[in-house]
Structures are given as structure tokens and as C-alpha cells.
Amino acid sequence: MLAYGYQKFGGPTVFEELAQSQPLPAANQLLINTLAVNLTEEDRLERLGTIQSITLPHIPGHDVIGRIVKVGTAVTDFDVGTIVAARTNHTYAEQVCLDSDLAVTVPTDLDPVTAVSLVTPGIIAYKVVRYFADVQADQTVIVKGAGSPVGLLIIQLAKRLGAHVIAVASERYASLIATLGVDQFVDYQHQNPVHVLADRGDVVINVAIDGVGGKDDLAMAKFDATIASFAHHLPATSKSIRFQAIQPTEVISDQAALQLLFKLLDTGQLTTTIDEQLPFNLTGFIQGHQRLDEPHVGQVVVAR
Template structure:
């Protein structure tokens, strides 16, 4: 069985093909033949060595869609031949072994690339909108970082709940966000959002990579607003703010989240943006991570 990983941290060129022993499911495990994987910032950060707990050599990857080729004796609800999606580990491989409790059946009318592109970005966006930000009908929701994959999904999910969504994103994304139906797009490269949107947000969602816009988020939030961000905390403020730091949570399960996202996608209530689909080869993973290191619009998917 072939996998793609690295023996040292660094740039995309650290990737190499690695022969791995055959995998055998036991207990509640299932074995899948990989069809597609999604490349995320988490994968990039691991490759750069930001997680000092990782042991080398490493087969990275977290988002996978694959077809079940073998099931453990305790598995129920899945059959050989079923295509599933999961958020798990070591997915840059021809075969992936995972706990069946992590798996969600992929509807037959979705492609593996479509389904896998929703895994991490969709889970984060859904839990942010529904749990951390707790978006309600008729609220004014300001989404910073609306141009990235998580942001585009959060925009659509907040609108489905009946919120009036204002997007903060570079001007080149204005047409795309307007097509999604946002109430307003404020481009920091054209206007100062703090002035244009001062004290307007019932909810402010910051989906930029580090969530470093704490003071700016406070400026556009109403008194008694909710702010959800990847940042661990907010700067001091006289406003009465409900702050939520976005982090992994099982309050809403990943499986329930993916089932809902797949339903929305297949019924046309949600769209995904795939920037590029790359071949499931060593060069495909190297090229994918090269693109991951640079600004890109949409998800990067490696697929067979």
C-alpha cells in the first residue's frame, strides 16, 4: 500500500512516496480505498512543524472520501462498496483505516471531490454559525474572512437561518459574494470597515487565519453583540460582548454536521468552491501543497 508523507518538516518538496504495510480492520473499524482527500491549513501547519507533538515520519491528512473495501466484525450500518466521508487521520494514502463511528455515507449524486471539499471547512463553518455564533433570524451578521472557503460556507449558512449578512472581503471577491446574496460587501482595500460598519453587527464572525482582528471586530459590533473568532480572547472593551473562541467541539457531532451539509449541497442550497483538483500522485501532493502555501481561492483537492 502506497502513502505520501515526509520524514522531516519543511516545504512541499519534503513529500515522498512511502510503502506501507497492508491494513486490516478489527472491531469497529472500516478500511476504505481512498478516492479523494482535501488539503487544509492544518495539513500545511503540520508540514511546517508547528505542531511539536507530531512524530516523524508522518503520513498527514484529515479529510477523506473513499469506498469501503473491508469492515471489522463489530461494524453495523455500513457495507462493502459504500462510499463514505470522514474527518480522521493519515488520509494521504491509497487506503485508510478508521473508526466507523467517524464515517458518513456520501450521497450517490455527489462526486468524491465535492464531498471531501466540505469536510473540514464545512464542519468549522456549520459549528461556528450554529453553535459558537448562534446566529438567529433577522440578526445583522458581519463575516470577516468571507472570501475563504470557510467564510463562503458561513455566509450561505447564516443566510439560510434568515440573517442579514455583511461580508468583509477584498474587492476582487465582491461579485462572488454578491452572487451568494449577501446584503453588503465591504472591501478593506477600498474602504475602512470600522468606519462603514461601526456598531452594526449583532454577530461578528472572524474567519481569518489567526483571528487577529480583535479591535476591528469590537469596532463593528453592537453593544451586547456576539463575536466568534479563532482568537483565544478579545482586547479589553467597554462593550458587553459575548465572546466565543472557535475550536473543535462535539456539542454538534461531525457526523451530524456532514449529513446536513451533504443534504444542503445535493439539493442546491449550498455551493462549494474547488480551486483545483490534482492527481493522486506524489507530484499531485507536492503541487497541492505548493498551492496551499500561496493565496488561492477555494479548496484544493487531490483525487483519483
């Protein structure tokens, strides 16, 4: 069985084929033949060696769609042949073992490439909107980093709840964001969002890398606003802000989030953006990570 990983950190060309023994599922696990893998920013950071918990050699990957080929003896709610999605570990491989309680059945009308592009971005976006930011109808919601895969989904989920959504992103995302029904777009390259949006937000959601610009978030927020951000903290302020640092949580499970997101995607109430689809081989993973290192719009998917 082939997997794709690396024995040293560095650029995309560190990837190589890594022969692995045939995986066998434990009692509570599923064995799947991989159909599609979503390449994420987390995968890229692991490859660069910036995540200290990663040991070498390493098979990266977290988002996977696959067809079940074997079920563990204790598994009763999945059958061989079912196509499932999961957020797990070490998914850059022809076969993946995963705990059955991580798996979600993919609707039959969803193709694997579209479905896998929703896994990590969708889970984060759903938890941000429904838990960290707790978006309500008629609120003004400002989304920074709106052109990212997570940001694009946050826009759609907040609009579904009846919020007035303002997107902050660079000009190259303007046409895509306009198709999502956003109420206002602010191009930070040509406008100063702090001036345009001062004291406007009931909710400010910052999903830019590392949640940069905390002072700007405060300036755009109303006196008693909620700010949800990838940042760990905010600068001091006299405003009565409810601050939520976006981080992993099981208050809403990944499985519950994915089940709802797949229903929305399957019924045309949610869309994802694929930047590039590449073949499931060594060249595909190298090219995929080269794309991750460049400016891109949407998800990079490797699929069979």
C-alpha cells in the same frame, strides 16, 4: 500500499512516497480505498512543523472520501461498496482505516471531489453558525475572512437562517461572494470596515487567520453583540459582549454536521468552490501543497 508523507519538515518538496503495510480494520473500523482528499491549512501547518504534536515520519491528511472495501467484525451499519466521508487522520494514502463512528455516507449524486471539499470547512462553518455564534433570523451578521472556504460557507448558512449578512474580504473575492446573495460587501483594501460598519453587528464572526483584529471586531459589534473568533480572547471593552472562541467541540458532532451539509449540497442549497483538482500521486500532493502556499480561492483537492 503507498502513502504520501515526509521525514522532515519544510516546503512542498519534502513529500515522498512511503510504502506501508496493508492496513487491517479493527473490530469497530472501516477500511476504505481512497477516492479524494481535501488539502487543508492544517495540513500545511503540519508540513511546516508549526504543530508540535506531529512526529516524523508523518503521513498527513484529515479529509477523505473513500469506498469501503472491508468492515470490522463489530460494524453493522455500513456495507462493503458504500462511499463514505470522514474527518480522521493520515488520509494521504491509497487506503485508510477509520473508526466507523466517524463515517458518513455520501449521497449517490455527489461526486467525491465536491463532497470532500466540504469536510473540514463545512464542519467548522456549521458549528460556528449554529453553536458558537448561534445565528438567528433578522440578525446582522458580519463575517471577516469571508473569502476563505469556511467564510464562504458561513455566509450561505447564515443566509439560510434569515440573517442579514455583511462580508468583509479583499477585492479578489468580491464576484464570488456576490453569487452567494450577501447583503453587503466591504473590501478592506479600499474601505475601512471599522468606519463603514461601526456598531452594526448583532454577530461578528472572525474566521481570518488567527482571528486577527480583535479591536476592529469590537468596533463593528453592537453593545450587546456576540463575537465568535479564531482568536483566543478579545481586548478589554466596555461593551457587553458574548465572546466565543472557535475551537473543536462535539456539542454538535462532526457526523451530524456532515450529514446535514451533504443534504444541502445534494439539493443545491449549498455550494463549494474548488480551486484546483490534482492527481492522486506524489506530483499531485507536491503541487497541491505548492498551491496551499500561494493565494488561492477555494479548496485544493487530490483525487483518483
